[in-house]
Amino acid sequence: MKDKRIEHDDQINPMPAVDPQGIRERLLNWYDHSGRDLPWRQRQDAYAIWLSEIMLQQTQIQTALPFYQRFLTLWPQVTDLALATEEQVLKAWEGLGYYSRARNLHRTAKIVAGREGQFPPSAAGLRQLPGIGAYTAGAIASIAFHEAIPAVDGNVVRVIARLAAQPWVRGREADRKSIEHWLEPVIPPDRPGDFNQALMDLGATRCLPSNPRCADCPLRSLCVAASEGTQDRYPLRRAPNKQAEEKKVVLIFCRDGRIRVNRQDEEGLLSGLYAFDWLDSTDPDIDTIWPEAERVNLGHHVHIFSHRRWQMQGWLILLDSSENNCPESQSGEEGIWLTRRQLDEIPMARALSVFRDRLFALDYCR
Ligand code: SF4
Structure with a gap:
């Protein structure tokens, strides 16, 4: 052809x-x-x-x-x-x-x-x-x-x-x-x-x-x-755009049964929706940052935007309520701590909603 x-x-x-x-x-x-x-x-x-x-x-x-x-x-x-x-x-x-x-x-x-x-x-x-x-x-x-x-x-x-x-x-x-x-x-x-x-x-x-x-x-x-x-x-087609590949580590912080989310920039890729925290680093030393007892592996997920592709690894991080060891969110704000019902009601960025579904399949948030 x-x-x-x-x-x-x-x-x-x-x-x-x-x-x-x-x-x-x-x-x-x-x-x-x-x-x-x-x-x-x-x-x-x-x-x-x-x-x-x-x-x-x-x-x-x-x-x-x-x-x-x-x-x-x-x-x-x-x-x-x-x-x-x-x-x-x-x-x-x-x-x-x-x-x-x-x-x-x-x-x-x-x-x-x-x-x-x-x-x-x-x-x-x-x-x-x-x-x-x-x-x-x-x-x-x-x-x-x-x-x-x-x-x-x-x-x-x-x-x-x-x-x-x-x-x-x-x-x-x-x-x-x-x-x-x-x-x-x-x-x-x-x-x-x-x-x-x-x-x-x-x-x-x-x-x-x-x-x-x-x-x-x-x-x-x-x-x-x-x-x-x-x-x-017919019709002719343009050469396809190359998709930039980016690796992310998605971090879902859970404290006292509540989950932290952040509202994203209106002008950014996730256009004002809610998202979990993530690290841009391609290879964070997750074993050193959070010991095995404090984390749950939520698996991989690939999300394709029009010009980029996120390869994500999700972790649920279980924080002790007595310690304030949660890192600053991407926005630099405190973030919002939500119950399971509240988390289900907010508009969540599609790229990350698969991790919300996996979280709901577990029994950590109330
Ligand atoms: S318009 Fe399309 S479907 Fe119809 S004859 Fe032409 S090529 Fe075939």
Whole structure:
């Protein structure tokens, strides 16, 4: 198979003539019979669509579904979400990762609540809100407000790059804009939301990254890559980012049945969530610092962030209540000592929550 990374001598096909009517009819007919049955499609209001789109950024549908239901149960309207505390929102978000999404969600809810609960009814207006980029604005505006505007995410890039057999690159902003431009005359003014959702569904169920199901694709007769047998070439991809590897020793201090945690910097990697203490040192002499009788091995865990990878070894450190031998926390603050129930209620950084689960399986904290 040809390497799909960017190659400077890649043959650039002439842009094929677009048949807007043919694409619309085939795609919408297929969508009417074969579109996915997703819960947010049962509601047309901007709140539900916005919530689902923010959750689906960098998250699979099956993972996002219970969170979507949970948020709508806790906060049925955007004005309810605006009244929640940030900590409540982060707690409900726990497990979805990329917490800046949750913070922006909360900020946006407050702004929209200040507009009497009404989202701006255009993509341009929606883009002014925190956490809403071009794709999300296009999706909300076309589905909730019927604006004839594209919504180009990774799935749509793949479909259109193959359909037109153009060497567009997934993740390159200039190419995403070219695809928006390509789609503008194709979007049907009477069903823009359905058209965008049909493209998303096609990318998710037919035009798969590997082994696309072209025989079942409604656009098969119009697809240049399928006619050439070059589907595997598109879209091109950028060289992967290297992940920096970091080793950490996670220290969970327990005194009188309570556990110490620290609130992290808003701007840092763990973005304002709670975390246990840790050492950056790659090889601390743990035997000398805490004798075996005072520690419990909580095992290894690897957490992968977008550009780095933490290799962690966890230790539960049992402190004597008569001695104040707990080292200073990373923040230089005292830290907060919590009971088991309190520990379960705070939003904990996902990288470290696995150690909380292991701690709960033991019988040390009350
Ligand atoms: S025919 Fe195949 S490559 Fe072309 S859009 Fe359909 S699934 Fe994708």
